[in-house]
Amino acid sequence: MEHSLQETIALLTRTPGALSVLLRDLPETWTSRNEGQDTWSAFDIVGHLIYGDRTNWIPRARMILQFGESPTFEPFDRWGHMRESRSKSLEQLLDEFARVRSENLSELRGWNLQPEDLDLRGRHPAFGVVTLSQMLATWAIHDLTHLHQISRVMAHQYREAVGPWSAYLGVLQCAGHSSP
Amino acid sequence: MEHSLQETIALLTRTPGALSVLLRDLPETWTSRNEGQDTWSAFDIVGHLIYGDRTNWIPRARMILQFGESPTFEPFDRWGHMRESRSKSLEQLLDEFARVRSENLSELRGWNLQPEDLDLRGRHPAFGVVTLSQMLATWAIHDLTHLHQISRVMAHQYREAVGPWSAYLGVLQCAGHSSP
Numbered sequence: 001m002e003h004s005l006q007e008t009i010a011l012l013t014r015t016p017g018a019l020s021v022l023l024r025d026l027p028e029t030w031t032s033r034n035e036g037q038d039t040w041s042a043f044d045i046v047g048h049l050i051y052g053d054r055t056n057w058i059p060r061a062r063m064i065l066q067f068g069e070s071p072t073f074e075p076f077d078r079w080g081h082m083r084e085s086r087s088k089s090l091e092q093l094l095d096e097f098a099r100v101r102s103e104n105l106s107e108l109r110g111w112n113l114q115p116e117d118l119d120l121r122g123r124h125p126a127f128g129v130v131t132l133s134q135m136l137a138t139w140a141i142h143d144l145t146h147l148h149q150i151s152r153v154m155a156h157q158y159r160e161a162v163g164p165w166s167a168y169l170g171v172l173q174c175a176g177h178s179s180p
Numbered sequence: 181m182e183h184s185l186q187e188t189i190a191l192l193t194r195t196p197g198a199l200s201v202l203l204r205d206l207p208e209t210w211t212s213r214n215e216g217q218d219t220w221s222a223f224d225i226v227g228h229l230i231y232g233d234r235t236n237w238i239p240r241a242r243m244i245l246q247f248g249e250s251p252t253f254e255p256f257d258r259w260g261h262m263r264e265s266r267s268k269s270l271e272q273l274l275d276e277f278a279r280v281r282s283e284n285l286s287e288l289r290g291w292n293l294q295p296e297d298l299d300l301r302g303r304h305p306a307f308g309v310v311t312l313s314q315m316l317a318t319w320a321i322h323d324l325t326h327l328h329q330i331s332r333v334m335a336h337q338y339r340e341a342v343g344p345w346s347a348y349l350g351v352l353q354c355a356g357h358s359s360p
Contacts, residue, residue: 003341007207011334018202022194022327027187127344134343141335141342145351147202148331154191155324161183162321163314164307170357171325177350 003137005113012105015143016098019046019150024094031090035156042150046093047085048078049146053100055080057139058107064122064132065111072123108136149177183317185293192285195323196278199226199330204274211270215336222330226273227265228258229326233280235260237319238287244302244312245291252303288316329357 118133298313335351
């Protein structure tokens with residue numbers, strides 16, 4: 001399946017609402033526990049999604065549109081959300097994610113990108129040259145990678161409770177963790 | 181984390197709404213494509229969740245409450261949803277999932293299970309003796325295993341589109357597929 005900006009936006013539009021329905025007012029035993037030291041809870045992951053929307057995807061897209069392949073993108077701080085989330089509730093984070101995502105998609109739509117614009121190129125600190133198309137597709141799949149992670153982190157909390165069924169539950173065998 | 185019936189119900193309550201927000205009216209390129217031969221699309225997975233709610237969890241719980249360890253549960257047909265979903269739209273399936281889940285949770289709440297009831301035992305065709313507690317915990321984690329699967333199946337559609345970022349996206353490395 002080729003990248004389609006319209007389909008990317010359709011997915012990006014839905015993530016904050018889906019996470020809000022899944023996580024809002026859920027007991028904290030589901031949302032505040034992680035998979036062990038230096039891993040993230042559902043709470044942490046929502047903070048990371050906000051931080052990515054603030055500092056990563058749209059700022060990098062602006063750089064591509066304004067400056068092309070030079071300068072290189074700033075590296076993304078995968079732990080940058082920790083400071084900002086600390087004093088907030090999950091409900092505040094869910095509201096904030098909905099707001100920042102909505103603002104970002106308004107900006108993206110406002111650019112009125114044409115098919116040829118998606119071939120514009122930027123420079124990633126690890127990958128070298130990348131296209132705007134690849135980056136916008138990645139923004140959507142980054143949402144899915146963290147929905148995937150949230151379901152795994154929450155499932156982990158019942159690893160013992162499910163007894164022998166753990167053998168049938170793929171989520172408890174998942175080793176598809178994101179790179180640091 | 182030990183099994184808590186209240187926390188299990190809190191999670192089971194939210195899944196249909198979260199899937200509805202994520203999937204409703206999403207372009208079919210996301211929802212109707214799978215990962216290859218004999219794999220499931222998001223559409224198929226919603227059908228499977230309905231079928232499980234109809235034929236598996238609550239019927240098996242009724243058997244435990246009425247008959248205990250004998251007879252053995254009927255094996256669950258993992259492809260049973262295919263017939264029933266074929267003529268329906270995703271939107272119909274999402275509505276149906278919300279309805280059957282709500283009915284099932286009403287029935288479960290109506291049983292007013294006490295902590296000692298959760299130790300009641302049934303007989304699983306593959307595992308032998310299991311407890312009601314393990315089975316109800318599994319119902320919730322079964323939701324999460326399929327949320328995990330839906331995010332993986334949808335991400336798979338952009339495997340090429342993301343270019344070099346595929347190395348950073350854990351969902352594209354996931355091998356935590358459920359057993360057949």
